[in-house]
Amino acid sequence: MTSPKFDFENVIRPGLPAPGGRWSGFPPFNFVGGHNAPESIPTSDLIAAMTRVLEREGATLATYNLESGAQGYRPLREFVAAKLGRDAGMKCTADDVLMVSGSLQGLDLINQVLLAPGDTVLIEAATYGGCLTRYQRLGVTAVGIGLDEHGMKMDELAATLKSLADEGNKPKYIYTIPTVQNPTASILPLERRQELLRLAAEYDVPVVEDECYSDLIWSGERPPAMHALDESGRVIFVGSFSKSIAPALRVGFVVAPWAFMSQMLPLKTDAGSGALEQMVLAEYCREHFESHVAALNKTLKQKCDALVEAVEANFGTAAEFERPPGGIFLWVKLPAEVDTSRLAKEAAKHGIEINPGAEWSIEGPDAKRALRICYANPPIETIRKGVAALAEVCREEFGVPKTVANR
């Protein structure tokens, strides 16, 4: 005899997102998600770093936040501050850094401090899909600013700020991924960074600068962060080790002035981010970060080149894209008759996963025909086969590309 089952449907809070599904494994051709190259995980150096740091400081695992307080493991904050000084021209110290459980927790904290339902934020018209879902859930209006091959268009930003100001609507912040923009992979030039800051000052708006990908540039050269160019303290900077070391390590960081930092701390209700991951990163990165990232970029560039070649070979002139200067994804636009949301659905039946443009951009004429292909994780041979298979699905569904490629 069993008692009647309790029905949670009657007690869950109204308005929750749709329930999640059961995990059923990765598809054979996995072109979604910010995964990295498995062959580039520095396993033995991570083991060596972990062994050293635990032998030295293992007993501190007995205390929440080790002995560093709520901002996170101090040696890692020191590494982050030094790295950002060296690579991005930023002037900050360990006291300005909050370690978070991945940069997504950072974005959640920033949103919790700033956003209330009804607020407006400005974003790049094509941007990280997770941000779009966040704004939707928060009841926040995200206004998209158009992009070209150099990133956010400053004339559009100026016009949008002006028209919002005319309506008495002051956006809560400008959110940007300036360096290796997600999904377009563009790098915002110095002049636009300065112009963005000038406009932010003119309209008295903060800037959230998300620099998750800025380590992944083939040339190794990047413009200074906007945080570095700004003197007013309006820029909140977000970064991550997910792309430079390993995504499964959930370690990111936020750099913010104390007036903002102190508001985030009580909202971080998780009693600290994972200590082992912070310890091993601090120990590993001090010695290996630069050489690791240089080697990783070589691997990623090879995969990127293979993807570009496969797209050209299989889609021909039907595929429009900019050759990425770095990163882990390619943003492709197909002819207007292709609906990439439907393409994604059909491709999934053939074991191919892609991000349709509609999930990665604000509504717009290009969203429907665009797609994002992540290339860091699969082996090169899988990239080639997957793109060929995707072209085949696309041809069957939309008659695009018109002819079978010569391969």
Added chain:
Amino acid sequence: MTSPKFDFENVIRPGLPAPGGRWSGFPPFNFVGGHNAPESIPTSDLIAAMTRVLEREGATLATYNLESGAQGYRPLREFVAAKLGRDAGMKCTADDVLMVSGSLQGLDLINQVLLAPGDTVLIEAATYGGCLTRYQRLGVTAVGIGLDEHGMKMDELAATLKSLADEGNKPKYIYTIPTVQNPTASILPLERRQELLRLAAEYDVPVVEDECYSDLIWSGERPPAMHALDESGRVIFVGSFSKSIAPALRVGFVVAPWAFMSQMLPLKTDAGSGALEQMVLAEYCREHFESHVAALNKTLKQKCDALVEAVEANFGTAAEFERPPGGIFLWVKLPAEVDTSRLAKEAAKHGIEINPGAEWSIEGPDAKRALRICYANPPIETIRKGVAALAEVCREEFGVPKTVANR
């Protein structure tokens, strides 16, 4: 020349909690926080486990959630399910387990699924302070049920459920820490667990069972979890490795039926909990969990005994308490003339930190005179000195205890 500083005061969301302060280190006599015994951290076994698991599976760090999906690292979920079957009589599999970044993230997810402003929950009248702050922030009314030396009083629970039902108020859940209750350290006997479930069924209310401390029992014996006794699927179970292995590892778990689990998944917006910590725990615990916890309990009991002895020696009959059967804290009541919030403030000036009862209980006659002393972290000699110093401060402020102890 510097540009004017941006003022975040004007843009932060109204109604945020008070800003946090700068970390200034632990006080000499640190009797707060769920820290553990540093001498019990199994450093070398953790290093060995980490080395093995990374040598075998290091490359999977390149994928979010390793290859286990959003519920977390499958081998650890398998360990948790087997452990809960063995220790708590629960019937669950890895599919019923969600790994979270510490049990506090679990509580946050549960609250997000169930609670809206204006809701009511039932809690133990003295309970984990972090829950009280959470309810306050969520605009949820927490109704306290009285405790005796065996935990939540069932007659009070019955009466409260009845009077709320009479008002047409159906609580969203009953929250309980049945095994080594925080802060009283009581263990709810089998009969009360059954009665609580009977009442929950009668009033059609879910139960949130928080079992963070249930591994820390000197005798090693614990009653079955309510999750094990329940057949209706109304119990959501929360557990943690913070107390059994190390608090700085942020790894907890929630066991829930799929109807509830699937609602939590999209709310866990952190792209997974830390992989290294989950991997090392799975590898370490399979072999060492039981022997480690047995040894840890010996250490904790010695510290507990030392604290009890010190409290008796320094406070004499002024201190009322139950001798804990396990855990990491002692709940002490002082005579009514003592205001422990003021005591905590004065003690802090002497480098002694304690939790005043008001932070750890719903308003009530005993809250003002109670305090929680955490004993797992300091060395025994520090416990002795700290309690003597605390008694001295208390005597100066409140004339209690009346005479200086013979020591």
